[in-house]
Amino acid sequence: xxxxxxxxxxxxxxxxxxxxxxxxxxxxxxxxxxxxxxxxxxxxxxxxxxxxxxxxxxxxxxxxxxxxxxxxxxxxxxxxxxxxxxxxxxxxxxxxxxxxxxxxxxxxxxxxxxxxxxxxxxxxxxxxxxxxxxxxxxxxxxxxxxxxxxxxxxxxxxxxxxxxxxxxxxxxxxxxxxxxxxxxxxxxxxxxxxxxxxxxxxxxxxxxxxxxxxxxxxxxxxxxxxxxxxxxxxxxxxxxxxxxxxxxxxxxxxxxxxxxxxxxxxxxxxxxxxxxxxxxxxxxxxxxxxxxxxxxxxxxxxxxxxxxxxxxxxxxxxxxxxxxxxxxxxxx
Amino acid sequence: xxxxxxxxxxxxxxxxxxxxxxxxxxxxxxxxxxxxxxxxxxxxxxxxxxxxxxxxxxxxxxxxxxxxxxxxxxxxxxxxxxxxxxxxxxxxxxxxxxxxxxxxxxxxxxxxxxxxxxxxxxxxxxxxxxxxxxxxxxxxxxxxxxxxxxxxxxxxxxxxxxxxxxxxxxxxxxxxxxxxxxxxxxxxxxxxxxxxxxxxxxxxxxxxxxxxxxxxxxxxxxxxxxxxxxxxxxxxxxxxxxxxxxxxxxxxxxxx
Numbered sequence: 001x002x003x004x005x006x007x008x009x010x011x012x013x014x015x016x017x018x019x020x021x022x023x024x025x026x027x028x029x030x031x032x033x034x035x036x037x038x039x040x041x042x043x044x045x046x047x048x049x050x051x052x053x054x055x056x057x058x059x060x061x062x063x064x065x066x067x068x069x070x071x072x073x074x075x076x077x078x079x080x081x082x083x084x085x086x087x088x089x090x091x092x093x094x095x096x097x098x099x100x101x102x103x104x105x106x107x108x109x110x111x112x113x114x115x116x117x118x119x120x121x122x123x124x125x126x127x128x129x130x131x132x133x134x135x136x137x138x139x140x141x142x143x144x145x146x147x148x149x150x151x152x153x154x155x156x157x158x159x160x161x162x163x164x165x166x167x168x169x170x171x172x173x174x175x176x177x178x179x180x181x182x183x184x185x186x187x188x189x190x191x192x193x194x195x196x197x198x199x200x201x202x203x204x205x206x207x208x209x210x211x212x213x214x215x216x217x218x219x220x221x222x223x224x225x226x227x228x229x230x231x232x233x234x235x236x237x238x239x240x241x242x243x244x245x246x247x248x249x250x251x252x253x254x255x256x257x258x259x260x261x262x263x264x265x266x267x268x269x270x271x272x273x274x275x276x277x278x279x280x281x282x283x284x285x286x287x288x289x290x291x292x293x294x295x296x297x298x299x300x301x302x303x304x305x306x307x308x309x310x311x312x313x314x315x316x317x318x319x320x321x322x323x324x325x326x327x328x329x330x331x332x
Numbered sequence: 333x334x335x336x337x338x339x340x341x342x343x344x345x346x347x348x349x350x351x352x353x354x355x356x357x358x359x360x361x362x363x364x365x366x367x368x369x370x371x372x373x374x375x376x377x378x379x380x381x382x383x384x385x386x387x388x389x390x391x392x393x394x395x396x397x398x399x400x401x402x403x404x405x406x407x408x409x410x411x412x413x414x415x416x417x418x419x420x421x422x423x424x425x426x427x428x429x430x431x432x433x434x435x436x437x438x439x440x441x442x443x444x445x446x447x448x449x450x451x452x453x454x455x456x457x458x459x460x461x462x463x464x465x466x467x468x469x470x471x472x473x474x475x476x477x478x479x480x481x482x483x484x485x486x487x488x489x490x491x492x493x494x495x496x497x498x499x500x501x502x503x504x505x506x507x508x509x510x511x512x513x514x515x516x517x518x519x520x521x522x523x524x525x526x527x528x529x530x531x532x533x534x535x536x537x538x539x540x541x542x543x544x545x546x547x548x549x550x551x552x553x554x555x556x557x558x559x560x561x562x563x564x565x566x567x568x569x570x571x572x573x574x575x576x577x578x579x580x581x582x583x584x585x586x587x588x
Binding site: 002003004005006007008009010013024025028031032037038040041042043044045046047048049051052053055056057058069078086087089090091093094096097098099100101102103104105163167168169170171172193194196197198200201202205206209 | 335336339342343346368369372373375376377380410411413414417418421422424425427428429444447451452454455458459461462463465466471474484486487489490491492493494495496497498500501502504505509520521522524527528529530531532534535536538539541542543545546549550554555
């Protein structure tokens with residue numbers, strides 16, 4: 001979308017220089033107000049990054065073609081609109097001088113078409129309302145894609161308007177716009193996806209780098225905190241909630257009751273069952289979730305707590321044995 | 333050669349050209365910048381049907397190419413970037429502007445054909461003019477000229493830093509891409525599954541580098557203002573160069 005000098009008249013070029021200069025002047029004022037001495041070196045390096053990153057081609061699945069990064073939207077998400085705009089001016093000037101990508105006289109128009117929309121519209125219309133507060137993967141992806149598409153649509157429209165006002169082409173304005181807009185819609189979508197992929201990567205790895213983004217990523221809870229909460233839940237459930245356990249039969253007992261008329265099977269008279277019942281009577285320290293010969297509430301609570309501790313110990317022991325065996329095998 | 337390494341060598345080549353010991357390289361950067369902008373503005377201001385005047389204005393690039401001993405073939409490669417868009421815009425002129433103005437044998441020459449050729453010539457001339465500027469002037473000197481016309485220091489410093497680190501990051505990006513292409517042979521471009529992580533890694537490294545740059549600049553006394561070392565004043569020959577080209581261009585544009 002870089003405009004060449006031949007596509008613009010001096011009058012239009014001058015007007016666009018004035019428009020871009022006003023935006024640049026305001027941006028400089030804003031960046032100075034931030035009073036961050038680190039800002040300019042960061043802007044310089046980020047400009048070089050955008051320059052290098054735009055030379056990497058990304059395969060568009062299923063098409064065989066490729067696209068590249070949308071610099072304006074990416075920079076505005078990382079540096080903010082004002083610093084991003086100034087950085088883009090540097091990138092566009094170097095592209096113009098070193099690679100003849102865009103003209104020197106058309107620089108004002110190129111800055112407006114490619115930097116102004118991407119940085120300012122991208123930020124104030126999309127990044128700020130969508131991703132600045134409560135940033136999430138979905139919001140970042142949506143803001144990046146919409147930002148790239150909208151800024152490219154505005155940029156492409158401006159190219160058509162500037163060329164028309166310069167009286168360069170005989171092509172009717174509607175036909176020119178009709179050619180430019182759909183092409184840049186597709187380009188915008190691809191650039192938006194690439195920009196979204198990069199910004200999501202930044203969000204996942206270094207969220208503090210996103211400009212004014214209140215990333216409310218929940219920190220992983222510490223082991224100590226987890227254990228304290230789990231212990232509290234276990235004490236409350238086993239010691240207190242167990243008191244409110246239903247006295248009605250459970251599913252199995254209910255089924256047996258429906259068939260035999262009783263929740264207990266009449267099998268205790270047989271020798272094997274009789275023997276095992278006797279053993280259970282001797283070994284059970286808290287029969288029927290209560291102290292022996294005592295139906296007090298305390299017995300139920302203690303039964304809940306003791307049962308839970310024993311289950312926890314068995315599970316932890318089993319896990320330890322399993323992990324230890326695995327480690328030994330790995331060493332061998 | 334990959335796009336990245338091509339860009340790296342292009343920058344290196346342009347720096348070598350700008351560092352040559354030629355008379356055109358020694359002209360004051362502000363004078364060269366003013367002459368270039370004035371020439372481009374003169375060329376694009378010519379009427380789209382005034383092919384003869386556009387042809388005459390080719391005298392500036394021809395003269396500087398010859399006198400400055402600058403390779404013409406190198407500059408032709410740069411035209412390839414702007415020519416497609418210029419041609420797409422210009423190619424419709426013969427279709428919509430069909431007023432016949434002359435005949436060459438059986439072929440009717442229309443105003444649309446003339447405006448298309450004029451447009452292409454303007455495109456080529458303006459690219460040549462920018463090339464001649466950068467082939468004879470380093471970016472540092474152009475930035476110095478920008479400071480002389482009171483462009484804000486924050487913008488100029490940022491441009492200088494961007495330029496300085498482009499080579500570094502192009503090399504780094506090239507290394508990443510080489511490593512990627514060795515692991516993904518016969519693949520055009522970067523697979524969409526690694527779009528984020530590949531560029532994201534380069535981005536994180538760049539930001540870490542920016543921190544180091546700032547730390548080293550602070551250690552050298554950076555306080556927000558960039559002070560150029562090679563400050564030079566305009567000499568008589570610089571004023572002469574400016575006046576000669578201003579006169580020539582005004583005559584070619586308005587008198588002849």
